[in-house]
Amino acid sequence: MTSTTGTAVETTVEIATGTGWVTICPYDRLTPGRGVAALIEGEQVAVFRTRAGELYALGNRDPFSGAYVMSRGIVGRRGEVPIVTSPMYQQAFDLRTGECLDEATTPDGTPAALPTWRVRARS
Amino acid sequence: MVGQRFLEALTEAEPRPPGLRITVLAEEPRRAYDRVHLTSWFSGTTAEELSLCDDAFAAEHGIDIRLGDPVETIDRAARTVTTRAGHTVGYDTLVLATGSYPFVPPVPGHDTPGCFVYRTIEDLEAIKAAAERARVGVVVGGGLLGLEAAGALTAMGLDTHVVEFAPRLMALQIDDGGGRVLRRKIQDLGVTVHTDAGTRAIVDRAGRVAGMVLSDGTELATDLVVFSAGVRPRDRLARAAGLAVGERGGIVVDEYCRTDDPHVLAIGECALAVDGRVYGLVAPGYAMAEVAARQLVAGPPDPDRTFTGADLSTSLKLLGVDVAGFGDAHGVAEDCVEVLYSDPLAGVYKKLVIGADGRLLGGVLVGDAEAYAQLRPLTGSPLPVPPEQLVLPAAAGPRGQLALPDTAVVCSCHGVAKGTIRAAVTEHDVVDVPGVKRCTKAGTGCGGCVKLIGKIVTEELAAAGIETRRGLCEHFARYTRAELYEIVRVKGIGSFARLIDEHGSAEGPDADGCEVCKPAVGSILASLSGGHILDGEQAALQDTNDHFLANLQRNGSYSVVPRIPGGEVTPEGLITIGEIARDFGLYTKITGGQRIDMFGATVDQLPSIWQRLVAAGFESGHAYGKALRTVKSCVGQTWCRYGVQDSVALAIELELRYRGLRSPHKLKSAVSGCTRECAEAQSKDFGVIATAEGWNLYVGGNGGTTPRHAELLASDLDHDTLIRTIDRFLMLYIRTADRLERTATWLTRIEGGLDHVRAVVMDDALGICADLDELMGRHVETYEDEWAATLADPERVRRFVSFANAPGVPDPTVRFTAEREQIKPVLFERLEVRGR
Ligand SMILES: Cc1cc2nc3c(=O)[nH]c(=O)nc-3n(C[C@H](O)[C@H](O)[C@H](O)COP(=O)(O)OP(=O)(O)OC[C@H]3O[C@@H](n4cnc5c(N)ncnc54)[C@H](O)[C@@H]3O)c2cc1C
Ligand code: SF4
Numbered sequence: 001m002t003s004t005t006g007t008a009v010e011t012t013v014e015i016a017t018g019t020g021w022v023t024i025c026p027y028d029r030l031t032p033g034r035g036v037a038a039l040i041e042g043e044q045v046a047v048f049r050t051r052a053g054e055l056y057a058l059g060n061r062d063p064f065s066g067a068y069v070m071s072r073g074i075v076g077r078r079g080e081v082p083i084v085t086s087p088m089y090q091q092a093f094d095l096r097t098g099e100c101l102d103e104a105t106t107p108d109g110t111p112a113a114l115p116t117w118r119v120r121a122r123s
Numbered sequence: 124m125v126g127q128r129f130l131e132a133l134t135e136a137e138p139r140p141p142g143l144r145i146t147v148l149a150e151e152p153r154r155a156y157d158r159v160h161l162t163s164w165f166s167g168t169t170a171e172e173l174s175l176c177d178d179a180f181a182a183e184h185g186i187d188i189r190l191g192d193p194v195e196t197i198d199r200a201a202r203t204v205t206t207r208a209g210h211t212v213g214y215d216t217l218v219l220a221t222g223s224y225p226f227v228p229p230v231p232g233h234d235t236p237g238c239f240v241y242r243t244i245e246d247l248e249a250i251k252a253a254a255e256r257a258r259v260g261v262v263v264g265g266g267l268l269g270l271e272a273a274g275a276l277t278a279m280g281l282d283t284h285v286v287e288f289a290p291r292l293m294a295l296q297i298d299d300g301g302g303r304v305l306r307r308k309i310q311d312l313g314v315t316v317h318t319d320a321g322t323r324a325i326v327d328r329a330g331r332v333a334g335m336v337l338s339d340g341t342e343l344a345t346d347l348v349v350f351s352a353g354v355r356p357r358d359r360l361a362r363a364a365g366l367a368v369g370e371r372g373g374i375v376v377d378e379y380c381r382t383d384d385p386h387v388l389a390i391g392e393c394a395l396a397v398d399g400r401v402y403g404l405v406a407p408g409y410a411m412a413e414v415a416a417r418q419l420v421a422g423p424p425d426p427d428r429t430f431t432g433a434d435l436s437t438s439l440k441l442l443g444v445d446v447a448g449f450g451d452a453h454g455v456a457e458d459c460v461e462v463l464y465s466d467p468l469a470g471v472y473k474k475l476v477i478g479a480d481g482r483l484l485g486g487v488l489v490g491d492a493e494a495y496a497q498l499r500p501l502t503g504s505p506l507p508v509p510p511e512q513l514v515l516p517a518a519a520g521p522r523g524q525l526a527l528p529d530t531a532v533v534c535s536c537h538g539v540a541k542g543t544i545r546a547a548v549t550e551h552d553v554v555d556v557p558g559v560k561r562c563t564k565a566g567t568g569c570g571g572c573v574k575l576i577g578k579i580v581t582e583e584l585a586a587a588g589i590e591t592r593r594g595l596c597e598h599f600a601r602y603t604r605a606e607l608y609e610i611v612r613v614k615g616i617g618s619f620a621r622l623i624d625e626h627g628s629a630e631g632p633d634a635d636g637c638e639v640c641k642p643a644v645g646s647i648l649a650s651l652s653g654g655h656i657l658d659g660e661q662a663a664l665q666d667t668n669d670h671f672l673a674n675l676q677r678n679g680s681y682s683v684v685p686r687i688p689g690g691e692v693t694p695e696g697l698i699t700i701g702e703i704a705r706d707f708g709l710y711t712k713i714t715g716g717q718r719i720d721m722f723g724a725t726v727d728q729l730p731s732i733w734q735r736l737v738a739a740g741f742e743s744g745h746a747y748g749k750a751l752r753t754v755k756s757c758v759g760q761t762w763c764r765y766g767v768q769d770s771v772a773l774a775i776e777l778e779l780r781y782r783g784l785r786s787p788h789k790l791k792s793a794v795s796g797c798t799r800e801c802a803e804a805q806s807k808d809f810g811v812i813a814t815a816e817g818w819n820l821y822v823g824g825n826g827g828t829t830p831r832h833a834e835l836l837a838s839d840l841d842h843d844t845l846i847r848t849i850d851r852f853l854m855l856y857i858r859t860a861d862r863l864e865r866t867a868t869w870l871t872r873i874e875g876g877l878d879h880v881r882a883v884v885m886d887d888a889l890g891i892c893a894d895l896d897e898l899m900g901r902h903v904e905t906y907e908d909e910w911a912a913t914l915a916d917p918e919r920v921r922r923f924v925s926f927a928n929a930p931g932v933p934d935p936t937v938r939f940t941a942e943r944e945q946i947k948p949v950l951f952e953r954l955e956v957r958g959r
């Protein structure tokens with residue numbers, strides 16, 4: 001994952017698939033402090049833009065409810081950590097690493113971490 | 124009182140003088156008690172509760188207390204005293220704390236049965252016994268004590284008069300302007316006030332008081348008279364023993380409280396201090412007690428512990444009347460200026476006297492003496508904020524926060540400085556006001572400083588990094604939701620960005636909030652500045668429900684809830700809802716809130732579903748927001764044979780009036796057409812029940828995890844008064860409640876509870892009703908349906924896609940099976956965590 005600040009008019013947001021970069025949408029389409037969901041080779045990715053202009057991409061699936069809703073959470077900050085909270089049961093996840101700050105594992109015992117993707121803004 | 128304080132100081136002293144033996148000789152038949160709160164005896168405080176000295180105290184320190192046997196003579200040569208009963212007691216040091224006696228003007232008839240003074244518990248017992256057979260009572264003297272006595276007489280049901288020699292009440296402490304406002308307040312209590320009036324004679328009929336002749340010759344018929352015309356120091360003993368006394372009384376003492384005999388000290392109201400004054404207040408007496416005790420235990424005079432004078436600050440404890448005067452209340456200092464705020468209608472008068480050099484010299488507060496506790500300690504210091512900020516009412520602008528220096532005396536009764544209270548928190552792990560009381564004695568006298576102590580404790584805890592859970596979250600650690608609401612309102616702030624940049628705790632121009640403050644501020648902005656909640660930056664503040672104007676359900680799909688005001692729906696409307704549900708394959712359910720909910724819509728279906736609903740005349744039901752959810756109703760008078768009013772019409776009106784009103788928590792309401800209460804109005808945040816005369820309004824009820832019945836706020840209201848009262852109630856709640864605080868919790872938390880709310884919304888006790896009315900007026904005028912407004916703007920609609928890079932593709936993970944002929948969500952079993 002990288003974070004870049006985009007400024008140019010034609011800037012687009014791209015995500016790395018392993019074989020190359022795919023375009024998600026124009027950078028300006030992202031509301032500062034919110035996310036959108038994207039479909040990358042059959043997988044759901046939540047892409048966020050913070051108020052400072054940084055971009056982050058995490059798995060869209062909330063490990064606690066199983067629902068694909070992470071992109072609809074509220075983006076914020078806990079101390080120094082940029083976070084998104086799940087809209088389902090409000091656990092917070094580190095936008096940089098995908099780690100859950102509130103609970104280490106989900107009720108069924110699996111690690112409560114979201115996968116992360118590399119994301120960039122490109123003119 | 125002062126004698127007891129002396130004993131405490133003496134017994135607490137370190138090191139304890141060896142071989143110290145203490146004997147207390149008392150005139151009264153009981154141990155020391157709290158004279159300052161004597162008046163509360165009339166309202167049920169018992170003599171035991173007023174007591175300042177318990178058995179344990181006397182026993183622990185081996186103090187020999189002899190009650191009901193006053194000292195008659197002092198033999199200074201032999202160093203003995205002799206009591207009335209004939210006991211002689213020797214002493215090394217004699218401490219006189221004989222207090223004062225009430226002055227009774229020598230008018231003819233002043234000792235007729237039915238005449239009383241106001242000083243001891245026995246005096247009060249006598250007054251009470253006489254009041255039981257009396258109809259009218261007169262108090263001679265309109266000072267602090269006289270007004271307290273008058274308050275007590277009215278409370279006992281007597282027709283009460285106050286006769287005051289001076290042209291105004293409390294002439295010593297307050298000025299003319301304050302006197303006028305105070306007079307009106309006292310008269311409002313039902314007391315008749317005669318100023319500029321002396322007492323010429325007491326009329327004695329058959330050996331009992333029957334009336335009183337005033338100096339202008341008029342006669343007041345009365346059954347009892349209470350003299351409260353001032354006090355005189357009890358210096359008779361000292362005088363007889365040849366000790367120096369002042370010209371107008373009082374045992375002469377130096378700054379160490381020593382009389383001209385080194386073995387005799389005098390403290391309290393019987394002493395004439397070095398500044399030539401006799402203090403009739405408890406705080407200076409306590410200060411003297413400390414100084415005298417120090418004398419005894421520390422041997423040689425300690426120049427840091429002297430008593431050279433005190434100020435005459437006082438506040439009146441009379442129920443319902445706030446009066447305080449402090450420092451140079453009359454503005455006698457040269458070149459001083461006065462800053463005045465006066466609102467005769469509201470009965471508020473505030474004056475600050477400021478010296479030519481900008482120092483606060485004194486002041487008078489009538490009707491609203493809240494600032495007294497903060498201002499008095501600042502007397503003599505430069506004001507930290509412009510003076511007008513300190514006298515303006517809270518509603519007229521932000522109140523200045525005063526930073527008191529550590530040396531400022533916060534509790535004047537016990538002479539406790541701010542620094543001592545702070546030290547209690549930082550060094551003795553005190554975390555609350557009771558702890559401060561135990562540790563420092565501050566706040567255990569008149570109680571006037573308790574609020575300020577609370578503030579200091581909170582500040583100190585916060586400074587020490589101890590969580591007091593006051594602020595909203597780490598980003599707004601200094602403000603509660605109510606305070607943020609006022610900031611947004613007063614400064615006209617229209618964005619989260621500006622609020623967090625100017626008032627947030629996080630640094631930096633790009634500071635971000637969190638899941639706690641963002642929705643809370645989003646709600647405040649929505650209720651104050653209007654505008655669409657999804658526009659611009661506002662969109663980032665909403666939680667997912669508000670963000671998609673629908674309720675998130677467990678498989679990631681949403682519910683659709685059109686408003687059905689009053690539960691009244693046409694067959695045509697029912698058919699439309701049915702058709703939409705059928706066409707989109709939604710699950711339908713009639714809910715407890717008189718709505719038809721449709722479940723199972725995906726994000727990208729929402730706009731097309733709402734397109735059809737809006738076209739059929741439906742509006743958003745706000746089932747997703749912290750807003751008005753529903754106003755339930757029964758069928759009422761129109762159909763029900765018991766109904767006495769049209770509950771359906773009222774429910775519809777209320778629902779339409781308050782639709783979309785953003786609040787700290789969801790709001791529910793109901794209207795029942797008669798007391799049979801079929802709509803369950805008493806379990807709602809505000810509920811209305813019809814009566815034959817009008818409407819009864821209940822507030823503060825709720826269901827949920829801690830169900831609570833609503834309480835009656837007002838009864839038999841006509842239609843317009845009902846609406847106006849609900850308007851104000853809701854706006855007051857929205858302005859002052861905490862985040863996610865329902866009306867029930869709010870009502871139990873706020874000071875004064877339901878009575879306070881009633882006073883504010885029905886009698887405009889805070890003078891803010893015009894403001895509340897205006898806020899609600901603005902809400903009603905600017906309301907627009909959020910869904911209609913969303914559909915009208917392609918930019919807003921664009922967010923309703925499942926995938927930013929594949930707008931037409933529905934979310935494949937949202938799946939359903941069937942149950943009872945409708946859809947049912949498929950929940951997610953196992954997760955495949957994949958990353959790269
Ligand atoms: C109704 C009321 C309300 C008040 N409200 C306030 C207030 O709000 N704020 C404030 O600052 N002050 C107030 N005061 C005044 C306050 O009570 C006095 O300032 C305080 O009690 C003085 O303490 P003291 O120990 O000097 O005198 P006292 O408390 O009067 O104690 C003196 C004691 O000495 C005893 N005594 C006298 N002579 C002898 C003798 N020869 N032998 C043995 N015992 C003797 C007396 O019986 C008495 O018990 C109020 C007073 C009253 C009556
Ligand atoms: S509350 Fe009264 S009017 Fe309403 S339905 Fe019940 S019985 Fe009828």
Ligand code: FES
Pocket residue numbers: 533534535536537565566567568569570571572573
């Ligand atoms: S000022 Fe009276 S108790 Fe503190």
